[in-house]
Amino acid sequence: MGQKKFNLNPNTQIYACPKCGQNTEFVAHSMQVAEDCCDIWIKCKCGYDPTAEQTGSRMEDVWGTLDKENILCSLDCCWNELIISNFPIT
């Protein structure tokens, strides 16, 4: 539950935020959405949230724990996926 700031090392795996252009400082969010289900998603430090209008794309987890594994998984399946589909590289 809640949120957790985290920093990544400089990398090329995570897409840069379309708003501010950085890809190392993010905030992971977790919210309970059902009795046995939580949503986990990633926001940029500038506040940009690619799942804001596509909450169905948030990662589901029973406990919603913001541990390293869930954060990395969410970066991959929420952040990267949505940046690609919303801002196709031309």
Ligand SMILES: [Zn+2]
């Ligand atoms: Zn940003």
